[in-house]
Amino acid sequence: AQKITQTQPGMFVQEKEAVTLDCTYDTSDPSYGLFWYKQPSSGEMIFLIYQGSYDQQNATEGRYSLNFQKARKSANLVISASQLGDSAMYFCAMREGAERDKYIFGTGTRLKVLA
Amino acid sequence: SQTIHQWPATLVQPVGSPLSLECTVEGTSNPNLYWYRQAAGRGLQLLFYSVGIGQISSEVPQNLSASRPQDRQFILSSKKLLLSDSGFYLCAWSEDGLNTEAFFGQGTRLTVV
Numbered sequence: 144a145q146k147i148t149q150t151q152p153g154m155f156v157q158e159k160e161a162v163t164l165d166c167t168y169d170t171s172d173p174s175y176g177l178f179w180y181k182q183p184s185s186g187e188m189i190f191l192i193y194q195g196s197y198d199q200q201n202a203t204e205g206r207y208s209l210n211f212q213k214a215r216k217s218a219n220l221v222i223s224a225s226q227l228g229d230s231a232m233y234f235c236a237m238r239e240g241a242e243r244d245k246y247i248f249g250t251g252t253r254l255k256v257l258a
Numbered sequence: 259s260q261t262i263h264q265w266p267a268t269l270v271q272p273v274g275s276p277l278s279l280e281c282t283v284e285g286t287s288n289p290n291l292y293w294y295r296q297a298a299g300r301g302l303q304l305l306f307y308s309v310g311i312g313q314i315s316s317e318v319p320q321n322l323s324a325s326r327p328q329d330r331q332f333i334l335s336s337k338k339l340l341l342s343d344s345g346f347y348l349c350a351w352s353e354d355g356l357n358t359e360a361f362f363g364q365g366t367r368l369t370v371v
């Protein structure tokens with residue numbers, strides 16, 4: 144079964160607007176970590192933000208924030224004030240406590256920021 | 259500081275030929291090491307991971323194999339490539355722990371012809 148699901152293959156957003164990229168996960172482990180990565184067209188993977196399952200507050204890093212809804216098992220990435228440079232592939236990933244050596248990724252969402 | 263090196267950047271290989279992709283990490287010890295394949299519409303597929311020398315866990319049964327002959331060296335191999343092995347291969351490392359991010363190499367674009 145898919146552990147990480149990203150249902151949006153592609154998204155468009157107007158420059159300077161906010162956009163939400165969806166991520167749902169499946170685990171019975173109470174301890175886990177959720178990550179978001181950005182992959183520009185160059186192929187490099189850039190770490191953006193982390194949320195722990197026991198974190199009380201939603202993670203934020205600059206223009207990135209994570210809308211963590213534990214009961215719904217969702218960890219959506221919110222990018223505020225989109226910039227042209229935000230156009231990229233975005234991946235959600237998870238590590239579970241019992242199998243923390245494994246790093247599982249979703250299928251990704253391709254974001255295009257329009258001028 | 260830690261760095262990860264992955265080579266080659268691009269590779270074109272005929273069907274049935276062998277494969278060897280190498281990844282090395284500098285500036286850390288006993289890292290977790292990973293091999294991923296990225297194909298269109300399938301995201302990053304975890305192929306192998308390793309928590310120590312000689313310890314390899316396979317996620318996807320296929321004609322690929324991995325080895326970790328040294329602490330900071332991770333090798334992806336195949337004896338006979340298939341057309342379906344084409345893709346973008348990424349090596350990554352992380353420290354142990356739930357909250358530690360992964361650091362990726364620059365990737366290898368493999369085309370099997």
